[in-house]
Amino acid sequence: MSKNNDTPSNTPEVLVKVEGLSKKFCKDLKTSLWYGVKDLMSGVRGSTSTNEHALRHKEFWAVKDINFELRRGECLGLIGHNGAGKSTLLKILNGLINPDAGSVTIKGRVGALIELGAGFNPILSGRENIYNNGAILGFSRKEIDTKLDKIIAFSELEEFIDMPVQHYSSGMKVRLGFAVAAQMEPDVLIIDEVLAVGDLGFVLKCFKTIDTILPNTAIIFVSHNMPMVSRICNQIILMEHGCAKFQGQEVGKAIDLYYTRFANNKSNVVLDDGSLALDKIEILNKKNINDVAQVEWGSDLTMDLTFKNNTLKELPLFNITIFDKEQRPVALLEPNTERSDITFSTNEIQFRITHENLQLSKGVYSVNVSVNNMKSKEPYLRINGVLDFQMINEIETWPPFLLEANYAMI
C-alpha cells in the first residue's frame, strides 16, 4: 500500500474509520455460556432471537457507540479509568474480538502492541517470533530478512534473540513487540499500556520512533500516563463505562476531565504525634463549583489555616506543598519564620497565607501540610491532600507553570 496515497485535496487519507462500535459482555460466566448456546442455536435456525442493541440480564456495555476517523499522521489517545473499555476497543480494532454492533474499516498494515506477550509464541525464540509476526503483518520472508537486523538492534536483545520468548522479562517482551510493530512501518499502529513496563531509556527511544513514523502512520495509543498522552496525541477519547465521555482535539481539556474524575477531598493524616490538630483549612478567593475550589490563573492564592494547639509551647514551622494530579510536588510555599504574623496561643494557632499571582497552569492540584519543630525540624504533623483546588484558565498547557511574559521589540 502506498504511503503517499493522499486524497486529491491533499488531506491525508482516513486509515481508520469506526462507526457505532459497541461490544457487550456478561458479568457471569455461566450466563454468558448459556447466551452463547442460545445465540448459536438461533444462528443455526436462521432466526435472530436477540436484539444486538439490547442488554440481557447480567450483560453490560464494555464499549458503547464509539465513532471516530483517524488519518495518516494523526495520533488518537484513549484514556479512562480501569475497566472503561479501552483495551476492548483496541482488541476490536485489531480483529481479536468481534463487535456486537457497528463497523471498523482499516486501510493498510496494522502493527499492534496490545497485551504483554500477546502475539508471541512463547516456545519460539525472539528471532522466530519476528518472522511469525512479520508474516502476520503481510511481509514476505525476504522482506523480513532485510528488516531483521534493524529490529534486533532496536530491541537491544542481540544476546537473547535466540532464547525462547517465555524466558524474557516483561520489559524484554515489550522491547521485542515494539521493535517488530514499529520497524515494520505499519500504516496503523495500535499501542496499549504495555509501554509502561519498558525502562526509561527504551520508552524515550519509543517516543523518538513514534515521532519519526507518525507522519506516515495513524496511531492509537492507550495509556494512564497523561504526560505520555499529551506528548504524542493530537486527539483524545475519554472513555467512561464504555462510552466516549469526551472526544476531540483539546487534549488538555480531556486530561483535565480525566483528573477531575479522580480528584477527591479526602485528606490523609500520615503522621500525628498529638501536638496539634488541623481544625480548618480554606481557600478564600475561590469560586466553588462541584465541591472543587477554583482559582483563576494569575490571581492570589489565599488560605486560612486554623490548628488546635494541644501541647506546643513555641511556634512551629509550617510547610505547605502543592502537588499536581500525578502527585508530583510542583511548589512549596515559603515556610514561616519565628517573626511571621501568626496567632499563637496555648489553644489555637491561626494564620492566613498568601501567594500573589499564582501562575500554575490549568489543572487540579492538591495541598499537603506538614508541621515541624522550628529548630530541630522534628515532625509533629503531616497531612496529605488536605484540599484540592483547580486552576482555571482559557489556555490549555501541559507544563506545570504558565508564566506571564512581556514581549517587546528589540
Ligand SMILES: Nc1ncnc2c1ncn2[C@@H]1O[C@H](COP(=O)(O)OP(=O)(O)OP(=O)(O)O)[C@@H](O)[C@H]1O
Ligand atoms: N472477555 C471478557 N468477558 C467479560 N468481561 C470482559 C471481558 N474482557 C473485558 N471485560 C470487561 O469489560 C470491561 C472493560 O474492560 P477493558 O479491559 O476494555 O478496560 P480498560 O479500559 O482497558 O481497563 P484498564 O485501564 O484496566 O486496562 C471491564 O469491566 C472488563 O471486566
